[in-house]
Amino acid sequence: MDQKVQMLLETVRKLIRRGAHPNLNNLLKKTHPADIAHLFRYLDLKEQRVLFHLVEDVDTAAEVLSEIEHSVSAQLLEQIEKETIVHVLQHMPYDDAVDIIQNMPEELAEEVLDSMQDDCSDEIEQLMQYQEDTAGGIMSTEIFSLREDITARQAIEALQEAEDVEMVFYLYVTDMYNHLVGVLSLRQLLMVPPGRCLRDIVxxxxxxxxxxxxxEEVAQLVAKYNILAIPVVDDHNKLLGIITVDDVIDVMRQEATEDIYKMAGASEEELMYGYKSFKIARLRLPWLLVNLLGGVVTGYLMWWFQLTLKEVIALISFIPVITGMGGNVGGQSATIVVRGFATGRIDFTTLRQVFFKELRVGLIMGLVCGLVVGGIAIVWHHNPYLGLVVGSAMTIAMTVAATMGVLAPAFFKRIGIDPAIASTPFVQTSNDITGILIYFGMATLFISNLH
Incomplete structure (x- = not known):
């Protein structure tokens, strides 16, 4: 939190505690809606309700709600009067209103839709037909488009009269049946002769x-082509809406956050449960059980090699190092591949290059770490063969772990399972198992030299 927001938060909390609502109201009038929305992250539900009620301007209130996490907005609106909810939602962009309504309890959502003006509710219900994580779910239907048969002069006049629509530096041109036929920039429009027809310049x-x-694919296209907006069309190429770069930034942040949660074995649902410990534990437990099972298998393998361990008790010194380093390397490779799949920088056509790159990286890191730990083993236990076993096992285990970090996400991606949520526990477990097998396998091979 930066110093400006910290000072604002302290002031707001102080004024709420004192009940100094007129002073707080004056402060909110001077504060940008995005800064007001940022405060909601640090306030409890009671403080949020007080603060929201003091935002008098309905357009400002709508903008604040648009900036807040939609699940938080929905929880807040559940605490206020239905008439206020309807009034604010009708002043929001339809795509943001849809996201908030979808996070409300079903009964309240239906009541809100029934109370809305017909034109608003129709637009919102139409958008609600699309999945939340699709282009249709994030597009704005309040768009500005031009007919191809008008002149540049008429287009400029139409622009001057346009209000309350999503519009950037691109102008989308349609035919008489609303089929998308072309695009032109504001600069192009202003530079051509006024009498020129749009169909000739788009x-x-x-x-x-x-x-x-x-x-996520929409975000990748916007990033790839460096555009500020992208139109949404139906199967017949009719213009349905537009997705602007601010929506794309939200998508990128959401997808990145989702991947991080999944790779940690957690979920964004936890934010909705607040401090409900049992529900949060239920979400995390499945992935911990996967690791638990892997730990049991690792323990069984160590029991399987009990004779080797009994004969050379010094081997126990390096078990945590072998398994820990393998897990770290595998986790690094898996993170890179999962993120590469998510951003589109890695696909199955480039996977072979990625595999051999990670193989080489794992081998280099394994050789360095193997030499270090092998030297430590020799100095510590005064046995060069133990150093050879430990160093070689470390090198092989880290190389295998790096390749496993590539293969596991690719496998889950191929069979249709989200690699972000499945790869990390699988890679950690498999690397523990392979690390133990490699380490004790080599120790058994050189057992006669380790006494």
Missing amino acids: SPDVISVRADTDQ
């Missing part, structure tokens, strides 16, 4: 997406 190469396109 670029027909429009980067667009279908309504059912995954939002």
Whole structure:
């Protein structure tokens, strides 16, 4: 939290405790809606309700709700009057209103939709037909488009009259049936003769997406082509809406957060449960049980090699190092591959290159770490063969772990399982098992030299 927000938060909390609502109201009038929304992260539900009620301007209130996490917005609106909810939602962009309504209890959501004006509720219900994580679910239907048969002068006049629509530096041009036929920039429009027809100046190469396109793919297209917006069309190429770069930034942040949660064996659902320990534990437990099972298998393998361990008790000194380093290397490779799949920088056509790159990296790191730990083993236990076994096992285990970190996410991706949530526990468990097998296998091979 930066110093400005910290000072604002302390002031707001102090004014709420004192009940100094007129002073707080004056403060909110001077504060940007995005800064007000940022405060909601640090306030409890009671403080949030007080603060929200003091935002008098409905457009500001709508903008604040748009900036807050939608699940938090829904929880807040559940605490206030239905009329206020409807009034604020009707002043929000339809795509943000849909996200909030979808996070409300079903009964309240239906009541809110029934109370809305017909035009608003129709637009919102239409958007609610799309999956939340698709282009249709994040697009804005309040868009500005131009007919191809009008002149540049008429287009400029239409622009001057346009209000309350999503519009960036691109102008989308349609035919009489609302089919998307081209795009042009504001600069192009201003530079051509006023009497020129739009169909003669538009670029027909429009980067667009279908309504059912995954939002992550939309974000990848915007990043790849460095565009500020992307139109959404149906199967017949009719213009349905537009996705702007601010929506794409939200998607990127959401997808990155989701991947991080999954790789930690957690979930964004935890945010909805607040401090409900049992529900949060239920979400985390399955992935801990996977690791628990792997630990049991690792323990069984050590029992299987009990004779080797009894004969050379010094081997026990390096078990945590072998398994720990393998897990670290495998986790690093898995993280890189999972993120690569998520951003589109890695796919199955480039997987072979990634595999051999991680193989080489794992081998280099394994050789360095193997030499270090092997030297420590020789100095510690005064046995060069023990150093050879420990160093070689470390090198092989880390190389195998690096390749496992590539193969596991690719395997889960291929069979349709999210690699972000499945790879980490699998890689950690498999690397523990292979590390023990490699270590004790080599020790058994050189057992006669280790006494």
